[in-house]
Amino acid sequence: MAATIEKQLEETQAKWQQTQQELDKTKSELHDVREEFERSQSQLDEVLGELEQTHFELYQLKEKGEQQQSESNGEVEQELEETKSKLQETEQLLEESQSQLGETMAVLEEHQSQMEQTMGVLEESQGKLQQKQEELEQVKAELAQKQSGVESELQKELEETKAQLRETEQLLEEYQSQLEETMGILEQYQSQSQQKHQELEQVKQEWEQTKLQLQQTKMELRKLKGDYKPESIIKDVVNILQETTKEEKIELPQKFNQGSLNQHQRIARVAEYCVQTWPGDLIEIGCFEGETTKLLAEVAQKYNRRLVAVNPWEIGIQNPQGGEYEAFLKKIELYQTNVDIVRGSSLDEKTIALIKSRELCFAFVDNLHTYDDCLSDIKTVSHCQGIIAVNDLLLNYEIDSAFNKGAEVTQSRKLYLPICKEGYLLKL
Structure with a gap:
């Protein structure tokens, strides 16, 4: 106013x-x-x-x-x-x-x-x-x-506020005392929880060992029953190949992309069969952008195995033009905890030594497409107990020759359907 x-x-x-x-x-x-x-x-x-x-x-x-x-x-x-x-x-x-x-x-x-x-x-x-x-x-x-x-x-209000503040400080001190007691109890529970966690991890390890022993026992039983005969394994693999090639068509003359319609799923099915049959991890030599790697990593995660992915991802080696490694990581991001990435050439001595140190049940060779390089990769994974898949047999004569020579060197039986791009070496 x-x-x-x-x-x-x-x-x-x-x-x-x-x-x-x-x-x-x-x-x-x-x-x-x-x-x-x-x-x-x-x-x-x-x-x-x-x-x-x-x-x-x-x-x-x-x-x-x-x-x-x-x-x-x-x-x-x-x-x-x-x-x-x-x-x-x-x-x-x-x-x-x-x-x-x-x-x-x-x-x-x-x-x-x-x-x-x-x-x-x-x-x-x-x-x-x-x-x-x-x-x-x-x-x-x-x-x-x-x-x-x-x-x-x-x-007057100031005096009342001061009185309330003093009461609040007293309550705060009481709460702080209670909080300290609670923290002590929490630390005690945390210590017990860590102990339980360690015990749980130990139980998990024992469970994994038990699963491995059980799997080995099953394999021994199959051998005793006769289910582990080479003919039986070949029959199982052929069934997998036939199921995944129903939509494929044989083209004459054969073309490079023949048999590629369901190839990634087919290789993953064979890898899963190997995991169910033999101990060890999976390996892929030549991953590029990770189309097959993603499916193999999913199998590894499902059965608590590891997937070794070997590829240099360097411009000038094979066909990379940049960005392939990032695309690869994007593909496997859901399963990356089960993937061991080896960014280097499979022909390098350190890489070869690393691969040979791993127990393998399945190997997929899809690296450099020359006779010497392909044969070298087959020799590197020759200790694989299960199946070695070699890609692009239709690409040129050198890959096909390396596949045949690899069967001889590794003393494996060849399994190849003309409707497929890849061939399989069975260590029986």
Whole structure:
């Protein structure tokens, strides 16, 4: 409210100042009118003086005319006419001056009326200003009284808040004490949990060993029953190949992409059969962007095995143009915990030694497509207990020759269907 009154007071003061300025302006104009009136009065006085002078001269001329009537009536009449003309001009000038004087008086009266109105407005504004000042003083007094009351209430609330704060601090100390006790109990439980976790890990390891022993026992039983005969294994693998090649068509002449329709799934099925039949991990030599790797990694994760993925992923070696390794990682990201990536050439001595140190049940060779390189990879995985798959037998004669030579070197039986791109070496 005080702000509103102060604002109104400021507006009233501004109006009063404006009115004062207008009054000063009116006074100045009135002063100018008075000066003009005085000038007109002076001119009128001059005209009246000239008129009196003219009458005087006329009177003298009349007297002179009477005296000299006999001498020169013509000259007197001429002077008389001139005098009359001057008299008429003087009377006309007098009328104009009187008219100007009337107009000046009218303007003066109008300015006087405006000045009276302005004075009335000024007096009214002064009254309002005084009233607003009184209201402002009253509001200030009320505000001072309220401020005193508010300060008292705030002080009271402050004391209450301090008391609540002290109570809160006491509760906080109690909670902190309880929290410390809880943390002690939690640490005790955590220690027990870690112990249980270690025991669980030990049980898992024992379970894995038991599973491995059970699998080996099953394999021994199959051997004793005759189910582990080479003919039986070949029959099982052939069934897998036939199931995954139903939609394939033999093309004559054979084309490079023949047998590729379900090849990734077919290789994964054979790998799963190997995992179920022999101990050891899986290996893929030549992964590129990981189409087959993804399915093999899924098998490894399902049976708690490892997949060794070997590939250099270097521009200039095989066909990479950049980005293949990133695509590979994207493909296997769900199974990466079960994949051991070897980023290097399978022909490198360190890589060969690493591969030979791993127990294998399945190997997929899909690396460099030359006779020597392909045969070298077959020899590197020759210790595989299960099946070695060699890709792209239809690509060229060298791969096919390396496959045949690999069967001889590893003393394996060859299994190859013309409808498939890959061939299989069975260590029986």
